[in-house]
Amino acid sequence: MTACRPSLAVVGATGAIGGVMLQILSQHADVWGEVKLIASPRSAGRKLVVRGEESEVLELTEDVFDDVDVALFLVPDEVSAQWAPIAAAKGTVVIDDSAAFRLDADVPLVVPEINPHAVRIRPRGIVASPNCTTLALIVAVGALHAEFGVRELVVSSYQAVSGAGREGVAALREQLSMVAGTELGTKPGDVRRALGDTEGSPFAAPVALNVVPWAGTEAGDGWSSEELAIREECRKVLDLPGLRVAATCVYVPVVATHSMSVHARFENEIAVDRAHEILATAPGVVLYDSPAAGDFPTPSDVVGTDPTWVGRVRRSLDDPRGLELFVCGDNLRKGAALNVAQIAESVAAEFPQRS
């Protein structure tokens, strides 16, 4: 039986997203034949467990894609940029989680709840998965868009440090142990002085007892790359090239799960009861919205779960076409590994059942 199912390669199996992917492969209904685990030469020979069995990590080479139907790329941008086309040239369908191909016109950018059809048209044999910030947002906004027609998004993020990888988490943990139990945080510069120059941190300012309004690199006219990514990726996934998007990306001292405050304007007037109904039934969304009773999503509720959680849903007081939302999504799950797994499963369904 197993041998007749499509075969899979997980490239970057040893990374943060790779680790979550191995969990998901063990938990989801098993649609795969052979699963190869792949990483850099540094990790070749390591043993990892997937689907309950030990498996040896292979070095990334051209040959490794022989007989691989689908490959998940969970590696840095430059590794994807180089190796995804090599795998695709061998006939392997590549699902890439890096930024390398997200805005390539010949690569679909897929969120299965929103644009599942897009996965079929992949001239380069590559399918891309959005940035974790886009993913925290788009499942909820896409569900509302289908009914009300979204025209504008103003988004402010509260991003978890794991969005900056393992180093982001290490920086927060180290800084927290230095400030916890102190009286720091009320005098000019006391946090900065206590933490020194926060060497090795991927953040440009202290992230403990602080917020850092800068994510990614300089992208021109004062924008950060992460802010522009949200704009371009939302436009592409929703197929709305004229969507107005103004994003501000801010890291907060949270380990995992990105939150966003969203002001959305639609073409049509909003009935807030209907917005609640849509969000309560949309696939991949949990509505958690009774704030006076303490029911609103926070990272501590959402971390480790699959869906996008939505709360604080209210109509803009000064605009009948405006809606405010607060959304939370685990950046390591739906924001990365889970979305890639969902795309891969829909591709697996394309393969003829060869049993």
Added chain:
Amino acid sequence: MTACRPSLAVVGATGAIGGVMLQILSQHADVWGEVKLIASPRSAGRKLVVRGEESEVLELTEDVFDDVDVALFLVPDEVSAQWAPIAAAKGTVVIDDSAAFRLDADVPLVVPEINPHAVRIRPRGIVASPNCTTLALIVAVGALHAEFGVRELVVSSYQAVSGAGREGVAALREQLSMVAGTELGTKPGDVRRALGDTEGSPFAAPVALNVVPWAGTEAGDGWSSEELAIREECRKVLDLPGLRVAATCVYVPVVATHSMSVHARFENEIAVDRAHEILATAPGVVLYDSPAAGDFPTPSDVVGTDPTWVGRVRRSLDDPRGLELFVCGDNLRKGAALNVAQIAESVAAEFPQRS
């Protein structure tokens, strides 16, 4: 000499804002004659230092306002609501930092950089100072408004726990010592379980390793009282009853200094260079905006300082009349004691120099 200057009462001298006020009175040019320190019967008899001299705290009574020209009310809403009219009836000018009178049509709501003239028209003898979230925002927005004409604000806050008083700070410090040095923050519910039901915390969810999108009380249709306060107070201070405001208030694990991501739309097209110029020269504003070099305001830079710091200034990509900003202001200084002190100093200047 001293006896001829206006006399002052600080009501709530023993509180968090009261403490900062005593510092400010010691640091600013001294315009006051006698200064009386007042609190509840609980604190009567305590000695506090102001202007380098020890002074005994008096119990709040009607008689205490005899011969007091100006009284600063730094006390809970209900104490202001009861006692400010009593003081005013004695001819004392009351500057109130509570929410009791902010939206009273017969009480001016004053930010000296924006509407200094408003302080003169005070039919009830009471002048109010805005909420700390409004104050973090309005000095920068007001300066831009004077040139471009503001029409709409979409605001998401990153509020410090001291905005919820001494208990807010205590809750964060306690929770941080419980999570620092642990691996908490990546598994479903692990932070919530570790912190128990966060008894005694003024926040409806954990505030360590988390963000809490709820500030104040339920104010109808899903809005929190703090969110509506920003809307009503910005409208009143800017004298723009039709200003469109959509605010989302979120607590973050920061001790002091509120930050806000602001999307502002103006009547006129924005020249971003001119916006920079305005912010660089506006009174009470520091422009700190070279993000690629790491120059953007964060609470750790701003805490303990007087001005509103502004960075991340950029024109909205899809709207020539839109501007994005990130602002930070110390909620205990400009957000409270400093603004009250500035109002009081402008009132002091009304008194004839009786020397």
